[in-house]
Amino acid sequence: MRSIVIATVCAAGLLIGAACSTTPEDQAAAKVEDKSGGKPGASAQAVQPPKVAAVDVSKPQAGSLAALKDPNSPLSKRSIFYDLDQFDVKDEYRSLVEAHAKYLRENPSARMMIQGNTDERGSREYNVGLGQRRSDGVKKMLILLGARENQIESVSLGEEKPQADGHDESAWSKNRRSDILYSGEY
Amino acid sequence: MLKLVKFFTGLVLALLVAQARAQLEIIVTDPGAQRSPIAIVPFPGENLAGPALTAIVRADLERSGLFRGVEVPPLSPAPTENTPVNYGEWRSRLADALVLGSVTANADGRFEVRFRVYDIVKQAPLGAIAYVFTKDNARAAAHRVADFVYEKITGEKGVFSTQIAYVVRRGNAYELQIADADGERAQYLLRSNEPIISPVWSPEGRRIAYVSFESKKPVVYVHYLEDRKRQVVASFKGSNSAPAWSPDGKTIAVVLSVDGGSQIFLLNADGSGARRRISNSASIDTEPRYSNDGKWIYFTSDRGGSPQVYRMPSTGGEPQRVTFEGSYNVSPRPSPDGRVIAYVTRNAGKFQVALLDLSNRQVQVITDSDRDESPSFAPNGRMILLATVIGGRGVLSAVSADGRIKQRLPFAGGDVREPAWGPFIE
Numbered sequence: 001m002r003s004i005v006i007a008t009v010c011a012a013g014l015l016i017g018a019a020c021s022t023t024p025e026d027q028a029a030a031k032v033e034d035k036s037g038g039k040p041g042a043s044a045q046a047v048q049p050p051k052v053a054a055v056d057v058s059k060p061q062a063g064s065l066a067a068l069k070d071p072n073s074p075l076s077k078r079s080i081f082y083d084l085d086q087f088d089v090k091d092e093y094r095s096l097v098e099a100h101a102k103y104l105r106e107n108p109s110a111r112m113m114i115q116g117n118t119d120e121r122g123s124r125e126y127n128v129g130l131g132q133r134r135s136d137g138v139k140k141m142l143i144l145l146g147a148r149e150n151q152i153e154s155v156s157l158g159e160e161k162p163q164a165d166g167h168d169e170s171a172w173s174k175n176r177r178s179d180i181l182y183s184g185e186y
Numbered sequence: 187m188l189k190l191v192k193f194f195t196g197l198v199l200a201l202l203v204a205q206a207r208a209q210l211e212i213i214v215t216d217p218g219a220q221r222s223p224i225a226i227v228p229f230p231g232e233n234l235a236g237p238a239l240t241a242i243v244r245a246d247l248e249r250s251g252l253f254r255g256v257e258v259p260p261l262s263p264a265p266t267e268n269t270p271v272n273y274g275e276w277r278s279r280l281a282d283a284l285v286l287g288s289v290t291a292n293a294d295g296r297f298e299v300r301f302r303v304y305d306i307v308k309q310a311p312l313g314a315i316a317y318v319f320t321k322d323n324a325r326a327a328a329h330r331v332a333d334f335v336y337e338k339i340t341g342e343k344g345v346f347s348t349q350i351a352y353v354v355r356r357g358n359a360y361e362l363q364i365a366d367a368d369g370e371r372a373q374y375l376l377r378s379n380e381p382i383i384s385p386v387w388s389p390e391g392r393r394i395a396y397v398s399f400e401s402k403k404p405v406v407y408v409h410y411l412e413d414r415k416r417q418v419v420a421s422f423k424g425s426n427s428a429p430a431w432s433p434d435g436k437t438i439a440v441v442l443s444v445d446g447g448s449q450i451f452l453l454n455a456d457g458s459g460a461r462r463r464i465s466n467s468a469s470i471d472t473e474p475r476y477s478n479d480g481k482w483i484y485f486t487s488d489r490g491g492s493p494q495v496y497r498m499p500s501t502g503g504e505p506q507r508v509t510f511e512g513s514y515n516v517s518p519r520p521s522p523d524g525r526v527i528a529y530v531t532r533n534a535g536k537f538q539v540a541l542l543d544l545s546n547r548q549v550q551v552i553t554d555s556d557r558d559e560s561p562s563f564a565p566n567g568r569m570i571l572l573a574t575v576i577g578g579r580g581v582l583s584a585v586s587a588d589g590r591i592k593q594r595l596p597f598a599g600g601d602v603r604e605p606a607w608g609p610f611i612e
Contacts, residue, residue, distance in 0.1 A: 113402065122537065123516040123530060123559060124383050124604070125428045126486055126493055128397075128404060129441070129448040129470030132425050136446060154443070155403035156425045160381035167578075186402040 067103075068182055074099035079163075080138060082176040087133045089141055097138065100180060101145030108148065111183040114138050116156045117163075119172035124158055131156030138178045221254040222339070225281035225306075230264045231289040235297040235324040239289060242328035246346040246368065247336060250568065251591030256281045267302045273309040281306050283339055287331075296320050299327055303338045312338040325371060345564045349608040350571060351375075351385045351394055352582060356600040362396060364411070367564075367607070369582075369595040375409055376416075384428055387608040388435045388455070394606075395419070395429035395438055395455075406440050408455060419457050430474045430483075431455070432500070439464075439474040439483060439500075450474050450485060464502035476500060477520045484508065484518040484527060495529055495542075509542065511549055517560060521567045526587070528561040528570055539572055539585065552589035562607045563587075571595075573603040 067073045080093045089097060104110055116131030116138075135154035143149055164171035224247060232239040247253040256279060266288040276284050287301025302314040315334055319327035329346040336344030345367055354361045360382045365372035376382060380399040387394055392411055397404045404427040406420035420426035424443035431438060438455045441448050450465040450472070465471040469489035476483055477497075484497045487505065495509040495518040509515035514532035521528065524544075531540040531549075536556035542549050557575040564571070569584045569591075576583075576594070580601030583594045595602075 115403070122514065122532070123473065123486065123493075125441070125473045126470065126488075126516050128425060128427045129472045129488075132443045132448050133470065136443070153403075153423055156427075156443070156448075157381075157399060157404070158383075158427075160383065160399060181402075 065182075065184075075103055078180040080134075080178045080180075081173065082134060082178075084172075084176070086176075087130075087137050089137060097141050098145060101142045101147050104142060104147035104151050105145075108151070110151060112142075112147075112152045113181045113183075113186045114152065114154045115161075115179045115181065116154065117161060117175055117177050117179065118159045119175045120159045120162060120167070121172070122159075124160070128156045128158035131158050134176075134178045138180070220252075221248075222252060222282050223256045223280055224253045224283040224285070224335075224339075225256040225258050225276060225279060226285045226335075227258050227261065227265055227287075229287040229289050229299065229301065230266055231291075232299075234289055234291050235319070235321050235327075237324050237328070239299060239324065239328045239331065240285075240287075242325060242368075243285070243332045243335065246329060246332035246344075249368065249593060250336065250344070251586050251593075252336075252340065267300050267314060271304055271311075273304075273306055276304075276306045283312075283335075285331075285335055292318065297324070297327075299331060301331060301334075303335050305339070325366065329366065329368075342568075343566050343610060345566050345568070345607075345610070347611050348565060349391075349611075350562075350582075351387065351606045351608065352573075352602055353382050353385065353604040354597065354600045354602050355381075355580070362394070362409075364394075364608075369597060372597075375411070375414070383604055385604055385606045386429055386431060387606055388431050389433055389609055390435055391609045391611060393435075393455075395431065397427045397429065406438070408438070408457075417457055419453055419455065420451075420461075422461070428472050428474060430476060432476050433478065433480040439476070441472045441474070448472050450483070462502075464498070464500075465505075466502075471496075473517055475519055478522055478524040482520075484520055486516045486518065495527065509549075515540075519561050519563060519570075521563050521587075522565055523567055526567075528563060530558055530561065539570060541587065550589065552585050552587070553583075553592070555583070560604050560606075562605050564607050565610045571605040571607050573605055 068075045070076055074096060077096045080089055114135040116135030118127040118130045135156060139152045139154040142152055162175040164174040226240045226244050228240045244255040248255055265286050267286050269286060284304040284306055285301055287299060289297055289299045292298055296318050298316055298318050300316040303312040305312050317327050317330050332346040333344035348367045349364050350367055351364045354363055358379055360378045361374040362376040362382050362385055363372050363374045378398060378400050383397045385394050385396040394409045395406060397406055404425045405418060406426045406429050407416045408419050409416040419438060420440045420442060422442050422444035426440060426442055428441040429438050436455055438453050440451055440453055442451050448470045449463060451461045451463050453461055467489050469487055471485055471487045473486040474483045480500055482497045483500045484495060486493050487496045492513040493516050494507055495515050496505040496507050498505040512531050516530050518527050518529045527542045529540055530537050537558050538551050539553045539558050539561045540549055540551045555574040558572050560573045562571045567587060569586055571582060571584050573580060574583050580603045581594055582602050582605050583592060585592045
């Protein structure tokens with residue numbers, strides 16, 4: 001089942017010409033700094049090299065952006081918290097994820113980064129893996145709800161960016177989380 | 187008048203030495219541990235180049251846990267490497283070994299240290315050598331002297347001239363630093379407002395790979411120490427972390443989430459070519475480390491339900507489980523001789539460093555702290571550097587591979603973590 005979903009997503013991605021590549025192209029153009037800002041429509045004279053044109057950092061419309069920050073909008077809720085050693089999105093966060101999936105569906109140019117986090121206990125690198133498992137879970141749920149694979153990057157900050165600095169469960173429970181950011185915020 | 191000046195200089199030097207020595211806290215946890223008494227007579231002329239060379243040499247040797255400096259009263263005339271040795275006299279001072287030498291200023295402005303090492307018990311000279319150095323490199327010269335003495339007496343290479351890398355955090359400021367193995371002469375390689383983790387030295391010691399979060403996600407860089415240039419080697423979609431060097435320095439194993447999950451891939455260290463995936467699981471496979479012979483990659487995986495140490499052929503292949511005791515065994519580090527794996531184990535909520543002897547499967551926990559991470563072998567395998575937390579502050583500590591000697595490295599301010607011991611310097 002999972003592979004079918006991924007295949008479908010890849011096909012959709014191919015239509016808009018980006019996702020699911022396994023060639024070095026998906027190396028995020030890290031060695032070449034894009035200073036063009038990737039402005040949409042700048043390709044009218046076809047002077048942009050394809051690599052630059054392919055970097056889509058165009059922002060959603062101003063009205064939508066405001067919704068992302070409006071405290072009355074469910075879209076302003078950006079954090080999903082987890083129980084110890086848990087990675088599944090709890091039911092209480094389902095409406096939050098649904099709201100963001102809807103936003104991504106309605107704003108195909110919107111881009112999202114999900115940062116998974118863990119509490120401070122244990123190996124830093126293993127915690128990077130655990131945080132990735134959390135952010136991957138949110139990403140998978142968003143895709144099942146209609147978001148496109150190429151809109152979402154799930155990453156992990158491991159234990160490195162705690163929200164609370166304490167060394168007890170009250171702090172740890174705030175640090176086991178996934179944070180949702182939209183382009184322009186990361 | 188001359189005498190007075192000399193006395194005054196001596197006093198100042200003594201204070202400086204005391205200060206330097208107070209920074210290093212050495213705890214010998216096993217009182218039965220044999221520490222060989224060694225007399226290191228202050229080298230005439232050693233204060234010409236700045237720091238008292240023999241004080242650094244003595245501190246180095248004592249830090250190894252194998253030596254104890256014998257107090258030597260002021261001798262007149264002060265002996266040098268050319269002074270004939272009266273073995274009986276040194277035996278009566280309870281020294282098993284003796285170092286005599288001198289420092290002279292050369293015409294070109296450089297300095298020269300000449301010294302000899304003697305075995306007092308066997309009544310035999312062990313060797314002699316001379317090093318030329320500039321004033322800026324006086325500490326490095328002292329470490330070279332300590333390495334020579336250590337090797338002549340123990341038969342194995344010393345690590346006093348090696349360097350360590352580690353990360354210092356002060357609030358939201360992070361620095362990747364390198365320093366001498368005694369924690370002195372620290373300098374930073376990278377300063378960032380985002381975390382830096384997992385530094386690892388390339389086998390030849392001229393490059394350090396690490397993970398930086400400066401672009402709001404983990405990305406693997408290789409930093410060239412000589413020209414301070416750095417190169418992105420892994421910035422794929424998703425997370426890029428846990429770099430490890432192959433013994434030939436040409437390949438870097440990394441953990442990528444680009445294909446989903448956290449899996450181990452190989453990359454060319456110069457950034458060329460495509461990635462090659464070598465782990466294949468639905469679990470977290472991370473913290474790869476090559477064995478010294480390059481045949482195996484040890485790694486952490488939770489494929490069995492809890493994180494444990496596994497190994498697989500370094501070109502990929504069927505993994506074998508390595509650790510079995512306990513429910514949390516992570517961060518494997520093969521020893522330089524390939525016989526032992528150091529790793530972090532959780533015991534009743536405490537994270538401690540354990541050693542697994544690969545020949546007999548014996549496990550020994552060698553620390554008694556409770557938040558140990560990131561063990562790193564000295565290149566001669568004698569000591570293990572690690573990060574721990576004392577009084578709420580991250581500090582580096584070192585423990586001998588037999589667990590008998592523990593020491594804390596001094597650092598002023600900030601949390602210190604993620605130590606990596608560099609290779610031998612040729």
